[in-house]
Amino acid sequence: MLLQDVLKELRKAGIRLTPQRQEVLQALFDGLQGDCQPQSAEEILQVVRKRYPGVSPDTIYRTLATFQKLGLVREVNFRDGCRRFELVLQGGHHHHLVCLRCGRSRELPFCPADCLVRVQEYCPDFEIEDHAFTVFGYCPKCREENRNVFRETVEI
Amino acid sequence: MLLQDVLKELRKAGIRLTPQRQEVLQALFDGLQGDCQPQSAEEILQVVRKRYPGVSPDTIYRTLATFQKLGLVREVNFRDGCRRFELVLQGGHHHHLVCLRCGRSRELPFCPADCLVRVQEYCPDFEIEDHAFTVFGYCPKCREENRNVFRETVEI
DNA sequence: TCCTAGATAGGAAATATTCCTAGTTCCGTT
DNA sequence: AACGGAACTAGGAATATTTCCTATCTAGGA
Numbered sequence A, B: 001m002l003l004q005d006v007l008k009e010l011r012k013a014g015i016r017l018t019p020q021r022q023e024v025l026q027a028l029f030d031g032l033q034g035d036c037q038p039q040s041a042e043e044i045l046q047v048v049r050k051r052y053p054g055v056s057p058d059t060i061y062r063t064l065a066t067f068q069k070l071g072l073v074r075e076v077n078f079r080d081g082c083r084r085f086e087l088v089l090q091g092g093h094h095h096h097l098v099c100l101r102c103g104r105s106r107e108l109p110f111c112p113a114d115c116l117v118r119v120q121e122y123c124p125d126f127e128i129e130d131h132a133f134t135v136f137g138y139c140p141k142c143r144e145e146n147r148n149v150f151r152e153t154v155e156i
Numbered sequence C: 001t002c003c004t005a006g007a008t009a010g011g012a013a014a015t016a017t018t019c020c021t022a023g024t025t026c027c028g029t030t
Numbered sequence D: 001a002a003c004g005g006a007a008c009t010a011g012g013a014a015t016a017t018t019t020c021c022t023a024t025c026t027a028g029g030a
Helices: A003-012 A019-032 A041-051 A057-069 A112-123 A142-156 B003-012 B019-032 B041-051 B057-071 B111-122 B140-155
Strands: A072-079 A085-089 A095-099 A105-108 A127-138 B072-079 B083-087 B095-099 B105-108 B127-137
Touching: A003 A019, A003 B072, A019 A057, A019 A085, A019 B041, A041 A057, A041 B041, A057 A072, A057 A105, A057 B140, A072 A127, A072 B003, A072 B083, A112 B003, A127 B111, A142 B041, B019 B057, B019 B083, B057 B072, B072 B127, B105 B140, B111 B127
Parallel strands: A095 A127, B095 B127
Antiparallel strands: A072 A085, A095 A105, A127 B127, B072 B083, B095 B105
C-alpha cells in the first residue's frame, strides 16, 4: 500500500487532509521504509517543520491521536521512556527487535499467533484488539563497542 | 521469593539499602501481589510518602533506574503514555493483558518462547536480554460499560 | 464561490523527568 | 561503639513532554 492510497482512504472516511497531516503521514511513512524506525513526536515535529516551520507540537499530537483512533498509527515503546509512533499498513504486521544501548530497532517478521489463541481461550470475554511482541537486547555493533568500553575501563 | 530475600541479595551485591529504597521495593512488591498492577513513578511516590513524606520524585526515579540496571525492576508500557514499573522475581516471568479503556492489566502465564528461538536464529549476533508480549483490548467490564455508553449515545 | 465544521498557531499551563548541590547516612572497618 | 567516606537524599530549579485555550483559518461539500 502506497501513501497515496492511504490518503484516498482517509478522505473517503471523512478525515480532512490538511497539509500538516499529510506531512505527518509522510514522515511516518519514511520512518517505516527500509529501516523500520518508529519516531517520537519530537522527531516527527522536526520533519514536518522542514516544510511548515510554524507547525505546533499540539498539531502533531492531535494528528497522531486522530490517526491512532483510526487504527492507522500505533504507539510503540522501547523502554527508554520515549513514546514512538509508526504507521500501520495492510500486510505490514510485524514486531520489533530493539537495542537497549543505541535504541535502534529492527523489524521482526515473527508473530506469536499461537499465544494469542491461548490468550483468547484463557480470557474468552476479553475483546482482543492488538498485541505487541518486543525483544530487547544488544545489537552486534553495540556489543563490539561495549567490549571496547570494557577494555578502556580495565586499562585505566 | 519473598521481599526479605530480595533485600539480602541486594545487600550482598553491595547496594546500599536506605529506608526510601526499601519502601520503593515494598510498593513494587505490593503492586505485584494479587492483581499484577505495574505502577507509575507517581503512584510509587505517593505510597512511599505515606511513611516518608519528604521523599523527592528524584529519589524514586533514581532508585527505579538503579533497580532496573540490576534487573530487579522492569519498565512496562500500556500505550497510555505512562511508564510503569514492576518487580522482577525469580520464577515470576509473565506477560500482560491490558484494557485500553480502564488501563488495568492482568497477568498472562503464556510466553512466546518458540518465537524467541526463531528470533535468535534470525539474528544470531544479537544478544537477547529480555522480551515483552502484551495483548491490548477491552476487558469484560469495560465492554459492558461501553455498550451502555453506546445506548445512551443512540437514545439522546 | 460560499459556508462552516473542524483544524491550526501560538502561548500558556500542566505534567513528567532530570539536574544540581549541600547536607545526611549506611555500612565496612576499626 | 565510633569513625570515615562513598553513596545517597531533599529540595529547588531546570528541562522535556504533553495538553489546554482561543482567535483565526481552511478543506472540501453544497
